[in-house]
Amino acid sequence: xSVTLSIRFLTGRFHATPWNHQVNEGIVEYPxxxxxxxxxxxxxxxxxxxxPPRDRLxxxxxxxxxxxxxxxxxxxxTAHTRHYMPLRKEGKETTTKVxxxxxxxxxxxxxxxxxxxxxxxxHDVELDDKQRQLLECLxxxxxxxxxxxxxxxxxxxxxxxxxxxxxxxxxxxxxxxETTRILVPxxxxxxxxxxxxxxxxxxxxxxxxxxxxxLLDTLxxxxxxxxxxxxxxxxxxxxxxxxxxxxSNNVRGWSVTERQAIARPTLARxxxxxNVLPPLTEALAVGERFRQTLMSRSDDGxxxxxxxxxxxxxxEKRQNQRHAWYLPEDSxxxxxxxxxxxxxxxxxxxxxVRVLCGLSKVxxxxxxxxxxxxxxxxxLEDYRSTTIRQSRxxxxxxxxxxxxxxFVLPRHPxxxxxxxxxxxxxxxxxxxxxxxxxxxxxxAIAPLADVRVLSDSDIDCPYPWHAFRRRRSSGKGHQSSxxxxxxxxxxxxxxCGPIAIGYGAHFGLGLFVPDL
Numbered sequence: 001x002s003v004t005l006s007i008r009f010l011t012g013r014f015h016a017t018p019w020n021h022q023v024n025e026g027i028v029e030y031p032x033x034x035x036x037x038x039x040x041x042x043x044x045x046x047x048x049x050x051x052p053p054r055d056r057l058x059x060x061x062x063x064x065x066x067x068x069x070x071x072x073x074x075x076x077x078t079a080h081t082r083h084y085m086p087l088r089k090e091g092k093e094t095t096t097k098v099x100x101x102x103x104x105x106x107x108x109x110x111x112x113x114x115x116x117x118x119x120x121x122x123h124d125v126e127l128d129d130k131q132r133q134l135l136e137c138l139x140x141x142x143x144x145x146x147x148x149x150x151x152x153x154x155x156x157x158x159x160x161x162x163x164x165x166x167x168x169x170x171x172x173x174x175x176x177x178e179t180t181r182i183l184v185p186x187x188x189x190x191x192x193x194x195x196x197x198x199x200x201x202x203x204x205x206x207x208x209x210x211x212x213x214x215l216l217d218t219l220x221x222x223x224x225x226x227x228x229x230x231x232x233x234x235x236x237x238x239x240x241x242x243x244x245x246x247x248s249n250n251v252r253g254w255s256v257t258e259r260q261a262i263a264r265p266t267l268a269r270x271x272x273x274x275n276v277l278p279p280l281t282e283a284l285a286v287g288e289r290f291r292q293t294l295m296s297r298s299d300d301g302x303x304x305x306x307x308x309x310x311x312x313x314x315x316e317k318r319q320n321q322r323h324a325w326y327l328p329e330d331s332x333x334x335x336x337x338x339x340x341x342x343x344x345x346x347x348x349x350x351x352x353v354r355v356l357c358g359l360s361k362v363x364x365x366x367x368x369x370x371x372x373x374x375x376x377x378x379x380l381e382d383y384r385s386t387t388i389r390q391s392r393x394x395x396x397x398x399x400x401x402x403x404x405x406x407f408v409l410p411r412h413p414x415x416x417x418x419x420x421x422x423x424x425x426x427x428x429x430x431x432x433x434x435x436x437x438x439x440x441x442x443x444a445i446a447p448l449a450d451v452r453v454l455s456d457s458d459i460d461c462p463y464p465w466h467a468f469r470r471r472r473s474s475g476k477g478h479q480s481s482x483x484x485x486x487x488x489x490x491x492x493x494x495x496c497g498p499i500a501i502g503y504g505a506h507f508g509l510g511l512f513v514p515d516l
Contacts, residue, residue, distance in 0.1 A: 016146030033182035044141035065185035070164035072119035264347030269376035287326035287507030398514030406484025
């Protein structure tokens with residue numbers, strides 16, 4: 001049996017500066033050293049809400065340190081970005097160049113479960129049940145490895161070892177492929193020898209170093225503290241040479257067909273800031289103003305982009321609902337709009353992305369003025385992490401969804417009753433069901449099981465329905481009346497957002513949040 005850590009880098013990149021190097025040297029540590037991995041696990045231990053005894057953590061890291069792991073590495077290459085950081089020197093404004101070097105994996109998907117994976121395999125290591133439970137808790141707590149840009153998901157497994165393409169080199173072994181030196185923790189016997197040697201060495205007069213008591217003691221030490229104690233190296237660690245098979249290197253170039261096959265971003269997230277953020281009752285106005293601003297910025301002199309306007313070059317209105325939806329959100333529940341999602345099922349092309357990136361302000365006369373910042377661009381799958389799925393976000397998941405903004409009927413209710421459902425034809429429930437059925441042709445939505453009409457007291461909203469703006473300032477749209485309704489949708493199975501139906505649904509009316 002063996003212990004294996006599966007590390008998936010969600011952005012397809014691994015950023016880490018090796019020990020004894022400075023970030024601007026343009027060198028990246030690869031594969032992730034066992035020393036770095038154990039330090040990350042120790043760091044995660046102090047974020048646990050219910051921490052087990054420290055001895056158990058010490059036993060875990062000591063067992064993992066007793067064996068040098070092997071790696072299964074995906075195809076990769078290295079790349080870097082550079083930017084010029086402004087600074088003031090001797091009274092003058094100048095810049096300094098900063099490099100960011102990283103490992104890039106062959107990532108042709110935006111689905112986290114299919115992100116490139118590194119497997120770190122400790123052969124012949126046996127953990128008992130308590131240690132396994134602790135290791136799983138620590139892995140669940142880890143969100144990045146290396147620098148903070150290296151977002152990752154880590155999970156352990158205990159099956160028999162898989163084939164590895166990077167392993168430690170023996171003392172007298174000649175490497176057949178590429179080699180690299182990485183930092184590894186001392187084994188238990190090596191650490192005892194290290195402590196004994198330190199005790200026999202005469203301490204220099206100015207030395208402030210303290211002899212660590214165990215391996216965990218060395219893994220916990222802050223780098224600044226190491227420097228203050230006067231260590232010339234890293235106590236409790238040594239360098240090990242690893243050989244890496246050639247087939248783990250060199251990401252192959254993507255063909256034009258493969259580049260086109262990669263999903264275009266369908267979702268842009270804007271965070272809003274202002275002295276006074278617009279209230280949720282102005283959702284329709286905010287959504288409209290976002291559309292107008294993006295249309296204006298994408299207008300090449302003849303027409304705005306169809307993705308933002310929802311109209312073809314002929315002026316005809318598009319009916320497939322795959323153009324942009326502007327969905328305001330109150331993410332902190334204070335009754336004010338602090339976020340807006342721009343969602344287009346057809347995806348944003350390069351020109352549309354350029355327009356989205358350039359949006360920094362939305363202004364609507366005396367009504368509101370907000371600064372906007374694009375903080376996310378990807379697909380729905382990119383944002384459906386466990387945290388969002390279990391929240392009251394527009395992108396959350398639930399079988400029950402409740403109104404966030406009022407549902408305004410596009411059609412006038414009729415007097416007759418639908419014999420199949422028992423609902424009034426073109427009534428609130430009838431129209432909600434048919435609008436959901438219509439959306440099912442645009443993106444995957446589960447069938448509806450029931451629709452319930454609620455009152456103001458049934459909704460967790462600080463405003464009554466009549467406080468909301470319910471009529472667009474410009475443009476057309478089918479609307480039966482200004483009356484708004486709170487409703488609850490029950491799907492046959494769990495459904496993920498966003499969900500918006502009714503008059504003004506593209507601009508913030510008829511929005512729903514999951515009922516958790």
